[in-house]
Amino acid sequence: MKTVPCSAVIDGFDPTGGGLTRDAIGLGRVAEKGLDVRHGTILSLEDINVSFDGFKALTNLSLYIGVGELRCIIGPNGAGKTTMMDVITGKTRPTSGSAWFGETLDLTRMSEVDIAQAGIGRKLQKPTVFEALSVFENLELAQKTDKSVWASLRARLSGEQKDRIDEVLETIRLGQSRHRPAGLLSHGQKQFLEIGMLLMQSPQLLLLDEPVAGMTDAETEFTAELFKSLARKHSLMVVEHDMGFVETIADHVTVLHQGQVLAEGSLQQVQADERVIEVYLGR
Amino acid sequence: MNQPLTLTAAQKAGPKATVIALGLALAVLVAMPLLHLLPAEHALHVSAYTLTLVGKILCYAIVALALDLVWGYAGLLSLGHGLFFALGGYAMGMYLMRQSAGDGLPAFMSFLAWNELPWYWYGTSSFLWAMCLVVLVPGVLAFVFGFFAFRSRIKGVYFSIMTQALTFAGMLLFFRNETGFGGNNGFTDFKTILGFSISAPATRATLFLATVALLTGSLYLGFRLARSKFGRVLTALRDAENRLMFCGYDPRGYKLFIWTLSAVLCGLAGALYVPQVGIINPSEMAPTQSIEAAVWVALGGRGTLIGPLLGAGLVNGMKSWFTVAFPEYWLFALGALFIVVTLYLPKGVIGLIKRRGE
Secondary structure, three states, rough: OOOOOOOOOOOOOOOOOOOOOOOOOOOOOOOOOOOOOOOOEEEEEEEEEEEEEEEEEEEEEEEEEEEEOOEEEOOOOOOOHHHHHHHOOOOOOOOOOEEOOOOOEEHHHOOOOHHHHOOOOEEEOOOOOOOOOEHHHHHHHHHHOOOOOOHHOOOOOOOOHHHHHHHHHHOOOOOOOOOEHHHHHOHHHHHHHHHHHHHHHHHHHHEEOOOOOOOOOOHHHHHHHHHHHOOOOEEEEEEEEOHHHHHOOOEEEEEEOEEEEEEEEHHHHHHHOOHHHHHEEEE | OOOHHHHHHHHHHHHHHHHHHHHHHHHHHHHHHHHOOOOOOOOOOHHHHHHHHHHHHHHHHHHHHHHHHHHHHOOOOOOHHHHHHHHHHHHHHHHHHHHHOOOOOOOOHHHOOOOOOOHHHOOOOOHHHHHHHHHHHHHHHHHHHHHHHOOOOOOOHHHHHHHHHHHHHHHHHHHHOHHHHHHHOOOOOOOEEEOOEOOOOHHHHHHHHHHHHHHHHHHHHHHHHHOOOHHHHHHHHHHHHHHHHHHOOOOOHHHHHHHHHHHHHHHHHHHHHHHHHHHOOOOHHOHHHHHHHHHHHHHHHHHHHHHHHHHHHHHHHHHHHHHHHHHHHHHHHEEEEEEEEHOOOOOHHHHHHHHOOO
């Protein structure tokens, strides 16, 4: 991979880092690499096509996310929102098109694990945490560190890492439940724990699929605050149905419909768009 | 699976009680072979029958522990662990057959009118090489099988069925006389091990102590693994593999490591089983044997390490009693036991003890 001296390398990354190493079975992996974002774009999707047995889930989809941006994706059911996230995280391979993370990482050629280690975190639609482990242990597993088998066999938490976990526990307001098994948390608390796990990973790009589903109003409000504070340091892509929530957080909204971008702009702009009203808002 | 299975009995019943119980069990197990050395008329003499029976059960307990590591922690239900056990046993058996054959060919080969040893028998007269085979054969087979299975993301019931097919294929292969492992008779009539008579009390006592040492070592290793970050990653893998991948872990390496380790433990257990019991034949690879091992783990309580040891002890203890008292009812009793455990004791005997303790 070519390395270019660049000014826009995100916090703490080595700008001279080489390409991602691939390890056949993941026994010894080198995690950290610099991310080249010199054009200010963290994610570029260009002409992505995905079809499942003839059904076109995404058609010529193009989308760009800027560094530090908070983007909301809205669209009716079946618009291709989750498929798009699957493409970004390597779960689904596009039939054609390109997906770049920064300027140099080709997401269509990387494995799911490589993509996660390169700095893309994802929260699933259904809150998924490690139910048999305690809240603290969930965060411990998620933290950014060497994730090879050998490293895990010898891993000990340093004081610094413990402090970081405490800090995140504080942020997601689960300090009281640190030793509770995650399976015993309420739905909203699980959502927060999963967000906390993403924070521990310190990814540059966070993909959040319906993060406030099943949350109380107070929790939703708190989440909005949290996301806004994250947006400066990270880039966020949020899929959400809750329009009130979108209105509070988003500076930029993309509307998907039938696997294509229908409209893009501020929420007011897209809400005024005739086609958007027709397919989605004016039900 | 939303219960905290990683909580061990130790944490619930209080570490003291567990340590005392384990210490007592260990003391009894160490005393048994020593009492076997007493003259036969002595009141405290432990008979060769008892010692062999308990030694055999201890070997099975190691299998149960190994299976718990992959099933209880990593969520990979293997229905083929009998294969790894038998392969370790056969590797040891090859050495024992060479010992009793002296410079000639093992007896079954003479019956087949073979004139020379097949290539894979070379070097088996050396104890050291036989020990290497005990580790390498199950280990390499498990590694290769696991590498392809985990790379193709085979899991759940499909994985179980494949392991079952694997042990069945192994059994059919070893049943053939041409395979060179004594066909359906397997290996028996062992005479000496490292020059010592295999039926001498001192040899029996040593083999028994070696089994106790392996069991203790495996249990210690299991505890260390379960409490390390590695163990927590395995638990996470069992409950939410997708989430773990989005966290940046590659599950394949983790599965492969624990899977291979488990197979090697089974191989070692098999190697200790053969000289104590005095026979190894392809019926050890029968699918039912491996399924029975899963019953031991389920009965004891999976994901608890100690539970499967209790399970193996209970089921095999009952089996020896039943097959003497009411031989025709054993399989019904085993079936009934499994149904009762599934319906009323989802967390096994350990779960029951924990509930009592609260």
